[in-house]
Amino acid sequence: MPDPINLDDKLDRFSETWTPKIIAALNGQHVKLAHLEGEFVWHAHAEEDELFFVARGRLRIEMRDGSVELGPGDLFVVPRGVEHRPVALPTASVMLFEPASTAHTGDVVSERTVTDLDWI
Template identity: 65%
Template sequence: MLGFFLRRIMSAINLNEKLTLFQETWTPKIIGELNGQQVKLAKLKGEFVWHQHENEDELFYVVKGQLIIELRDQTITLKEGEMYIVPRGVEHKPIAHEEVHVMLFEPASTAHTGDIEHELTKDELDWI
């Protein structure tokens, strides 16, 4: 286990390479961790569920494609190279009309679908 951990911290992480390692959508993969925050990659397509994270902010950075984040009072549209931080407690619903690749930064304690249980909920995420 120590060797795996050291390899993770001793080499550069290529986002495009990591994104070739999985096909599932709405299933974030952990690629790093720092100061209690996890860095995740995800492929998104379609609509997610309305949810909120009561105690955690959530950062979405679009690597490829266009992501829509619906809020109850506005719509945020993100293009490649753009990011948005959803403040804690704000209900949101990500939407990807075409496949989108995103990087997420959030506390390790962040529940995948926040305050709700849904068929898309992932209780444990894989490291890649």
């Protein structure tokens, strides 16, 4: 039988920012954790929705037609194809739900792009 996953324990196991770590998989989806600091890159995921759940800190998700601000316990789904930029205020730790095939920076390749995600 699998063990339960404690988010605080998993978040405390790493400190890198903008480098998601996979903590679980289900039905072709990955559940990931990431520490965020400052601004990310503008990007979109043409074929996938992306769910952000804030575990710690504050996060603003900017979209071309507005933005949403999230605190601990809040979640938001960015619909597929919507260009967005996550901005930590000033830091945040988030859980992401997205298809396992989702590219980290969507349709953009930058110095923050991570192609091989670690499991923790």
